[in-house]
Amino acid sequence: MRDDELVVIGGSASPLLTKEICQILNVPEGKGEVLRFSDGNLFVKVGQNVRGRHVYLVQSTVFPANDNFMELLFWVDALKRASAASITVIIPYFSYAKGDKKDEPRVSIRARVCAQSIEAVGADRVVTLDLHAPQIQGFFGIPVDDLYALPALTDTIAAENLSDLVIVSPDAGFAKKAKQYAKRLNAPLAIADKERVDHTENARIVDLIGDVDGKNAVIVDDFTITMGTLAEVADCLIDRGARSVRAAVTHGVFTGKAMQRLDASAIETLYVTDSVENSPVTASSRVHTVSVAPLFAEAISRIHRRESLSILFS
Incomplete structure (x- = not known):
């Protein structure tokens, strides 16, 4: 398989991540353009010959979620009609992943609709x-590789050389993943008991399981939008005697007053990946970005060369 068969194209939601991935892979960025008309329509055009080539499309689906998801679909269609040999969609942040079940009457399973559309x-x-x-x-009938940001985030946390470290899950649902963070960092685990009663993106911390007294706490989660839960957990940790509080989150989907909440909270540093790069809010000085471009570049390289991705999950 020749290197010139590989093409990496970035959608308008992930230009910086695409650029870094291409630099790591030592390949030129794929050419294309996206136009937005006054009536809200999108126009996508592939700007180079991709006939018979293996294309990797990088596009997050947020800010705005619906526009960027439709743009992703248009890119895939354009590449298919341009006779690409294969199309691998790289979605750093899959925004409709929260809609994964029918947990109340007469609602759509939105993640399944998105999966079926991509396929x-x-x-x-x-x-x-x-x-x-x-x-x-x-939900997909095609292969899906769900990579982990855990190694990149834990390496960054480990570099802080914090003593008396404790990992904190913000709710019981994330406890299993938080346990992996704790194991990798050789630290104990604490779990906050969170209660959510509606769709307002607000939750209430009702209890904390585990000892955090005198410890440097790191809250871990997959994403944050309003910073409400993280800020409340941080305050709870300080009340329970934690020496300091940090947080590590894969997807920083910041909206509204998220940065004001962060700056007003006990969280000293918030580690996030660059899976979302077009947030409408300006990041606080407390936000530390950890690049996942090396992770995606390695995945692309292994897929392209027909090598196993198992090492990326170990």
Whole structure:
């Protein structure tokens, strides 16, 4: 398989991540353009010959979620009609992953609709990062690789050389993943008991399981939007005697007053990946970005050379 068969194209939601991936792979960025008309319509055009080539499309689906998701579909369709040999969709942040079940009457399973659309339009494979619900992989009839940001985030935390470290899960649902963070960092685990009663993106911390007294706490989660839960857990940790509080989150989907909440909270540093790069809010000085470009570049390289991706999950 020749190197010139590989093409990496970035959608308008992930230009910086695409650029870094291409630099790591030592390949030129694929050419293309996206136009937005006054009536809201999108126009996507592939700017080079991709006939018979293996294309990797990098596109997060947020800010705005619907526009960027439709753009992703149009890219895949354009590449398919341009006779690409294969199309692998790299989705750093899959925004509709929260809609993974029918948990109340008369609602759509939105993640399944998105999965079926990506498959129907012609994608051959999907590579994503820390899906909110791993079972979404089963919504696709094509291969899906759900990569982990855990190694990159834990390496960054370990570099802080914090003593008396404790990992904190913000709720019981994330406890299993938080345990992996704790194991990798050789630290104990604490779990906050969170209660959510509606769709307002607000939750209430009702209890904390585990000892955090005198310890440097790190809250871990897959994403944050309003910073409400993280800020409340941080305050709870300080009340329980924690020496300091940090947080590590894969997807920083910041909206509204998220940065004001962060700056007003006990969280000293918030580690996030660059899976979301077009947030409408300006990041606080407390936000530390950890690049996942090396992770995606390695995945692309292994897929392209028909090598196993198992090492990326170990």
